[in-house]
Amino acid sequence: MTAPVRVIVVGGGCRGEGHSHYASIHPERMQVVAVADPRKFARSKFQKQHKILEENIFEDWHAVVEREKFADAVLICTPDRLHKEPAVAFAKKGYHILLEKPMATTAEDCTAIVEVCIQSGVMLSVGHVLRYDPLIHKIKELIDAGVIGDVFHIQHLEPVGFYHFAHSYVRGNWRNEAESSFALLAKSCHDIDLIHHWAGARRRGYFTVSSFGSVSHFNKENKPPGAADRCLNCSVERDCPYSACKIYLDGVKKGHTGWPVSVICPNSFPDIESVTEALKTGPYGRCVYECDNDVCSNQVVNMQFEGGLTAAFSMVAFTEEICQRKTTIYGSKGELYYNGREIRVFDFLTQRATKHTADTNTPGQFFMSGHGGADYHLIHAFISAVANNDPSLIRSGPEETLLSHLLVFEAERSRLESRVVHCGDTKHN
Numbered sequence: 001m002t003a004p005v006r007v008i009v010v011g012g013g014c015r016g017e018g019h020s021h022y023a024s025i026h027p028e029r030m031q032v033v034a035v036a037d038p039r040k041f042a043r044s045k046f047q048k049q050h051k052i053l054e055e056n057i058f059e060d061w062h063a064v065v066e067r068e069k070f071a072d073a074v075l076i077c078t079p080d081r082l083h084k085e086p087a088v089a090f091a092k093k094g095y096h097i098l099l100e101k102p103m104a105t106t107a108e109d110c111t112a113i114v115e116v117c118i119q120s121g122v123m124l125s126v127g128h129v130l131r132y133d134p135l136i137h138k139i140k141e142l143i144d145a146g147v148i149g150d151v152f153h154i155q156h157l158e159p160v161g162f163y164h165f166a167h168s169y170v171r172g173n174w175r176n177e178a179e180s181s182f183a184l185l186a187k188s189c190h191d192i193d194l195i196h197h198w199a200g201a202r203r204r205g206y207f208t209v210s211s212f213g214s215v216s217h218f219n220k221e222n223k224p225p226g227a228a229d230r231c232l233n234c235s236v237e238r239d240c241p242y243s244a245c246k247i248y249l250d251g252v253k254k255g256h257t258g259w260p261v262s263v264i265c266p267n268s269f270p271d272i273e274s275v276t277e278a279l280k281t282g283p284y285g286r287c288v289y290e291c292d293n294d295v296c297s298n299q300v301v302n303m304q305f306e307g308g309l310t311a312a313f314s315m316v317a318f319t320e321e322i323c324q325r326k327t328t329i330y331g332s333k334g335e336l337y338y339n340g341r342e343i344r345v346f347d348f349l350t351q352r353a354t355k356h357t358a359d360t361n362t363p364g365q366f367f368m369s370g371h372g373g374a375d376y377h378l379i380h381a382f383i384s385a386v387a388n389n390d391p392s393l394i395r396s397g398p399e400e401t402l403l404s405h406l407l408v409f410e411a412e413r414s415r416l417e418s419r420v421v422h423c424g425d426t427k428h429n
């Protein structure tokens with residue numbers, strides 16, 4: 001039996017903690033040997049859960065890279081703007097890397113990370129978790145098997161969810177581009193990556209992209225008359241679907257302490273007292289019409305790849321579904337529809353529809369991750385790749401992921417400059 005893969009967790013927040021459940025389920029495959037996080041609460045939780053030696057508990061990632069290499073891999077789960085520096089430093093030290101998405105917040109930084117990983121001969125897996133979703137993987141298999149013939153159009157919707165958007169993109173960590181990244185990168189890099197993936201070989205040459213979007217609704221102009229700056233003392237809170245009292249306090253009163261309630265109490269376990277205090281003083285108690293948010297709440301991206309393949313992507317905040325993507329892929333022989341739960345393929349020749357499912361069961365707490373268990377498959381693939389020294393097990397590797405990130409940056413350029421952007425062939429620029 002081989003020894004477990006030793007990992008260091010850099011950023012012991014939601015994602016770092018989530019990936020680390022794998023070590024609790026499969027201690028023979030992965031061992032968390034160190035954690036770096038400025039939050040004492042997070043460090044203590046990790047130390048207790050994974051029995052980490054005192055000398056391997058760090059307040060910051062810099063101190064980890066200063067030490068001789070003492071693990072096989074690092075899971076980089078720091079905030080968006082803190083990805084490039086640790087990724088480059090750990091790659092240079094020879095650590096294999098699971099890097100949360102987005103890789104970095106500029107195209108130059110993404111490129112630099114990939115270059116250093118290649119030069120250092122380390123594996124890089126980016127947290128494009130949807131690539132590991134068994135149903136989404138099945139879509140790719142069906143396309144590659146020619147079930148719908150040549151693909152000519154992809155229509156893809158990302159419904160963020162009304163309270164999810166208010167939580168993460170109006171009040172929370174991804175609300176402000178200068179602090180994190182623009183919405184298409186922070187939220188939809190997964191989706192542009194999937195479109196890119198499904199487009200297959202036709203994405204490699206010349207392509208054009210256009211995009212529109214803005215921050216709708218969540219601004220001062222839409223603040224209801226009489227609304228207060230905080231929900232706890234707002235007289236019209238009852239009529240507001242985005243009320244923090246409804247999203248967090250009602251949840252914890254019913255005993256719900258997972259996401260999103262867990263996020264708003266970063267230094268303690270959530271209970272009625274700590275959640276009330278967070279709403280009184282913290283960012284999550286603010287009126288959604290009085291925040292410093294500037295990221296798009298709805299955005300569309302149109303793409304044209306080689307051979308006339310077109311794709312239309314929409315991201316919308318104002319939805320009932322939370323992140324349950326819907327996709328239709330139109331080919332010369334059939335139409336494929338995916339609703340997050342199953343895939344339906346209609347064959348033009350037989351005029352029959354076939355349904356496809358996949359085993360989405362996952363062990364432990366991974367089923368609660370919000371990604372249909374795909375988080376389990378992401379970390380499982382990474383650990384297997386490291387254990388077997390086989391990068392082919394990683395579906396979100398450096399080159400692929402860099403190309404799809406670059407497409408995201410070009411789409412955002414189109415939105416900001418109000419023009420169609422031509423890529424991959426300078427004579428069109």
Ligand SMILES: NC(=O)c1ccc[n+]([C@@H]2O[C@H](COP(=O)([O-])OP(=O)(O)OC[C@H]3O[C@@H](n4cnc5c(N)ncnc54)[C@H](O)[C@@H]3O)[C@@H](O)[C@H]2O)c1
Nearest residue numbers: 011012013014015036037038060061077078079080100127
């Ligand atoms: N793959 C996905 O589907 C997915 C989903 C959500 C978030 N993310 C991404 O994962 C990353 C982490 O998100 P999260 O939700 O876990 O955020 P989080 O805020 O819960 O966790 C980030 C952690 O990094 C820590 N940190 C800050 N500075 C640090 C430093 N110098 N050294 C070490 N740790 C430091 C913070 O204290 C915090 O605990 C982000 O880039 C986010 O965009 C990916």
